Amino acid sequence: MNKEIVQKMLEKYGDRATDSMFERSLYARDLAPVPAILANMLIKTLPDIVVRPSNTEEVAAIMKTAFANNIPVTPRAGASTVYFNSVPTKSGILMDLNLIKGIVGLDEEGMTVTVKAGTTWSELDEFLNNQGLAPKSFPSSAPAATIGGWFCMMGYGIGSMKYGSLLSQVKSIEVVLPDGSIKKVSQETNPALDWFVSSEGTLGIITQLEVEVRKLTNMKHFLLQLPDARKMLDTMKTIIDAPVVPYNMHFSDQECLKAMKALGFSPANMDIGCIIGIDYEGSDEELKQAQEIIDSLAVANKLVNPIPQESAELEWEERFKALKLKRGGPSVLGAEVWLPIKGLPAYLEDVQKMARGYGLNLFSYGHVVTPEYATVMTTFYADETQTIKYIINLSLVKKIHDIGHRYGGNPYGVGLWNSPMIGRIHQPPQLGELRKRKQAMDSKGIMNPGKVYRAPLMLNPFNYSLGMNVLAGVRRVFGKGW
Numbered sequence: 001m002n003k004e005i006v007q008k009m010l011e012k013y014g015d016r017a018t019d020s021m022f023e024r025s026l027y028a029r030d031l032a033p034v035p036a037i038l039a040n041m042l043i044k045t046l047p048d049i050v051v052r053p054s055n056t057e058e059v060a061a062i063m064k065t066a067f068a069n070n071i072p073v074t075p076r077a078g079a080s081t082v083y084f085n086s087v088p089t090k091s092g093i094l095m096d097l098n099l100i101k102g103i104v105g106l107d108e109e110g111m112t113v114t115v116k117a118g119t120t121w122s123e124l125d126e127f128l129n130n131q132g133l134a135p136k137s138f139p140s141s142a143p144a145a146t147i148g149g150w151f152c153m154m155g156y157g158i159g160s161m162k163y164g165s166l167l168s169q170v171k172s173i174e175v176v177l178p179d180g181s182i183k184k185v186s187q188e189t190n191p192a193l194d195w196f197v198s199s200e201g202t203l204g205i206i207t208q209l210e211v212e213v214r215k216l217t218n219m220k221h222f223l224l225q226l227p228d229a230r231k232m233l234d235t236m237k238t239i240i241d242a243p244v245v246p247y248n249m250h251f252s253d254q255e256c257l258k259a260m261k262a263l264g265f266s267p268a269n270m271d272i273g274c275i276i277g278i279d280y281e282g283s284d285e286e287l288k289q290a291q292e293i294i295d296s297l298a299v300a301n302k303l304v305n306p307i308p309q310e311s312a313e314l315e316w317e318e319r320f321k322a323l324k325l326k327r328g329g330p331s332v333l334g335a336e337v338w339l340p341i342k343g344l345p346a347y348l349e350d351v352q353k354m355a356r357g358y359g360l361n362l363f364s365y366g367h368v369v370t371p372e373y374a375t376v377m378t379t380f381y382a383d384e385t386q387t388i389k390y391i392i393n394l395s396l397v398k399k400i401h402d403i404g405h406r407y408g409g410n411p412y413g414v415g416l417w418n419s420p421m422i423g424r425i426h427q428p429p430q431l432g433e434l435r436k437r438k439q440a441m442d443s444k445g446i447m448n449p450g451k452v453y454r455a456p457l458m459l460n461p462f463n464y465s466l467g468m469n470v471l472a473g474v475r476r477v478f479g480k481g482w
């Protein structure tokens with residue numbers, strides 16, 4: 001990047017901009033520990049400058065400079081994603097959006113809140129709770145994840161089962177387009193709101209969102225123990241078809257329970273079978289009905305074992321600690337799959353076959369986020385300090401995705417690392433349409449380049465598949481017990 005432009009930005013934004021090597025290097029990674037040797041071989045992760053705008057006008061001014069000078073811009077908020085979604089691939093400007101924070105206005109009659117994009121879900125929840133309200137849904141990374149960040153990703157999490165995706169709850173957004181113009185976007189405008197959902201910062205910078213809210217109500221929590229995954233699926237279906245819709249439903253397989261028990265985290269100290277956690281929110285009448293639904297499940301079917309209420313409540317309290325398994329680490333690797341729930345038992349069986357084949361433990365847990373789909377996370381322990389072994393272990397992530405694909409699933413989120421599998425996420429006409437939108441909105445290709453639409457050359461699907469399969473073969477033969 002041109003030194004003069006860097007210098008001008010440093011002068012204009014003062015201590016909200018930096019070109020210090022140390023500070024920039026903090027932005028050259030995300031939550032996933034990817035060995036620098038691998039990342040640097042493929043892309044340029046180190047930004048030339050990091051800027052922290054504090055309002056929409058500053059975002060627009062930075063975008064105008066980038067547009068006029070063809071400088072890549074990578075938006076970054078909570079950085080709680082793991083596919084290098086918010087890590088540069090071509091250096092340039094790293095736009096840290098965490099100062100664009102706060103509540104703009106609450107419309108209690110219309111039941112919406114307008115909020116700045118860098119506000120975290122926990123901050124919004126706290127504000128709303130003080131008014132007797134709550135967000136309709138939020139990610140289980142709510143303490144770090146921002147409203148804008150989740151909208152730019154898939155937007156399914158806790159509460160989606162009852163209230164749908166985040167897209168269905170957002171009325172409008174304010175967005176700064178790649179040329180620096182500011183636009184209010186709704187489902188009626190051109191471009192429409194749904195262009196920006198899951199766009200992963202590749203079409204513009206979202207600065208403000210108007211989001212639906214709900215009344216803060218009481219909750220009831222349940223945990224059920226099931227002997228196996230098939231019984232778990234039957235029970236899920238009965239609960240989904242019942243007259244009261246759960247707010248949230250999550251599950252863990254037996255291997256996950258065992259790993260949690262070894263670390264002292266297992267609900268009610270269990271390590272046999274699977275568990276489903278079900279959370280309801282609503283009126284007293286709805287909660288009474290929910291209790292009857294769960295009671296009748298247990299009475300009608302002796303294989304369904306209700307776990308004491310205190311454990312179910314504790315499980316809910318720990319809803320933001322999805323990474324606690326990492327304590328068995330040093331690191332965890334894994335794949336998150338968007339999977340039809342009807343394929344869940346077969347998926348989990350094949351995952352365990354894979355675990356036996358490679359001589360490792362694979363733990364699966366997830367959330368049922370629609371009546372038909374779940375987000376399933378399958379993880380295993382790895383050691384990032386053992387670079388070669390760690391890189392070979394990365395091939396197992398593809399193998400887990402292959403199992404998901406066999407049962408109608410695909411990667412949840414794209415970023416850089418899942419871009420070789422983009423053909424599994426979108427059918428050709430849909431992908432063609434997304435590429436057309438990208439071309440129309442960002443003809444210079446400066447917004448978060450190298451992500452989402454196609455893999456960089458070295459990661460193209462053929463190279464990726466061949467490379468990962470060879471490494472997986474090496475892992476299978478030489479890596480038992482790593």
Ligand SMILES: Cc1cc2nc3c(=O)[nH]c(=O)nc-3n(C[C@H](O)[C@H](O)[C@H](O)COP(=O)(O)OP(=O)(O)OC[C@H]3O[C@@H](n4cnc5c(N)ncnc54)[C@H](O)[C@@H]3O)c2cc1C
Pocket residue numbers: 031074075076077078079080081085086097117118138139140141144145146147148149150151152153154155156157158199200201202204205206207320321322323448
């Ligand atoms: C423990 C844990 C639990 C998680 N649970 C869930 C879950 O329940 N559901 C789920 O979907 N995900 C989940 N995630 C993944 C991740 O936390 C979410 O996708 C989160 O919403 C990302 O928000 P963020 O602010 O961290 O965004 P970042 O990671 O900073 O950015 C995400 C993407 O959006 C872009 N971006 C960010 N903000 C903006 C903006 N304002 N304008 C334009 N582009 C922007 C970035 O360039 C990047 O491509 C979880 C992650 C962890 C570690």
